[in-house]
Amino acid sequence: MFTGHLDEIFFSIQGEGRDLGRPHVFCRLGGCPLRCVYCDTPRSWKEQKQFELHGCDNTQLVDNPVSADKVVEYLTQLLAVYDLSAAQVCLSLTGGEALQQPEFAAQIASLWPGSVLLETSGSDADAFKEIAHQFDMVSLDWKTRSLMSKQLFAQHQDCLRHAVSEQINTQLKMVLSCDTTELEINEMYDFVAALSAKLPIFLQPLTKVPKSPAPPTSAQMLKWLTIGVQRNLDVRVVPQVHPILEAR
Ligand code: SF4
Numbered sequence: 001m002f003t004g005h006l007d008e009i010f011f012s013i014q015g016e017g018r019d020l021g022r023p024h025v026f027c028r029l030g031g032c033p034l035r036c037v038y039c040d041t042p043r044s045w046k047e048q049k050q051f052e053l054h055g056c057d058n059t060q061l062v063d064n065p066v067s068a069d070k071v072v073e074y075l076t077q078l079l080a081v082y083d084l085s086a087a088q089v090c091l092s093l094t095g096g097e098a099l100q101q102p103e104f105a106a107q108i109a110s111l112w113p114g115s116v117l118l119e120t121s122g123s124d125a126d127a128f129k130e131i132a133h134q135f136d137m138v139s140l141d142w143k144t145r146s147l148m149s150k151q152l153f154a155q156h157q158d159c160l161r162h163a164v165s166e167q168i169n170t171q172l173k174m175v176l177s178c179d180t181t182e183l184e185i186n187e188m189y190d191f192v193a194a195l196s197a198k199l200p201i202f203l204q205p206l207t208k209v210p211k212s213p214a215p216p217t218s219a220q221m222l223k224w225l226t227i228g229v230q231r232n233l234d235v236r237v238v239p240q241v242h243p244i245l246e247a248r
Contacts (some may be wrong), residue, residue: 003065004104005030006051007044007096011078014092015242017139017202018171019117023084025075026091026248029105030064032097034121036148038175038212054248068107069093075112087113088145093135094119099127106131123150125158127192136169144184146176147206147213157191164196171200177213178220185224192233201228201235207243 007028013026030047039045050061053074062199078084091112098105099120109116115136122140124130132138140159143152163170174188192199203224205215216224221237228235242248 002104003099005047007053010054029096038206046230099124102127213244
């Protein structure tokens with residue numbers, strides 16, 4: 001059994017993308033090599049000695065590393081508190097970055113009796129190709145260079161080519177700020193149009209954190225949305241909903 005580092009486990013409302021509004025149980029893995037300026041989970045950048053297990057009205061600290069079967073046991077126990085079974089609720093494996101611990105992430109997914117969503121930055125295409133088939137859905141963040149110094153286009157493109165060729169149910173999310181450029185939007189649209197015009201694209205105005213730039217204006221969002229629709233892409237604007245609901 002593989003062991004790995006978690007950051008937290010909790011049950012909440014999925015606040016992004018195609019499953020918006022559905023109940024998900026979240027398993028946030030610890031460790032992320034990126035430093036997105038809009039990151040709302042900086043604690044997850046480093047592997048912690050303990051992870052947070054959030055219950056209905058309490059939080060326990062549990063030692064890392066933890067085995068994949070024990071993770072599934074914690075997740076199952078958490079859902080039982082809500083009178084839900086594991087088979088009824090989608091598990092979101094999020095980060096941090098799951099591709100930093102690929103065997104551990106894949107084993108958790110293989111042990112979960114319900115559907116599993118991989119939320120990833122798509123920053124390691126080799127790891128992605130190893131484990132993507134273990135997931136029912138993939139949500140890949142396409143990172144723009146105006147929001148991070150690292151250039152990840154080649155990794156994103158490699159991940160998406162693999163996901164489409166393997167017919168993995170995939171969505172692309174692009175976080176946007178007032179500094180996003182039309183060039184950045186068009187680079188992503190050009191790639192998706194050539195790969196698969198059916199790939200769902202979520203344009204997500206960033207949720208402000210202290211050091212991040214401002215979100216885009218509604219006029220910017222409408223313009224970028226219009227360009228995608230003119231190109232017959234499956235694109236929509238969807239902000240994060242969990243901060244509005246004050247959910248975790
Ligand atoms: S990839 Fe996710 S966890 Fe890592 S820095 Fe960016 S937003 Fe934060």
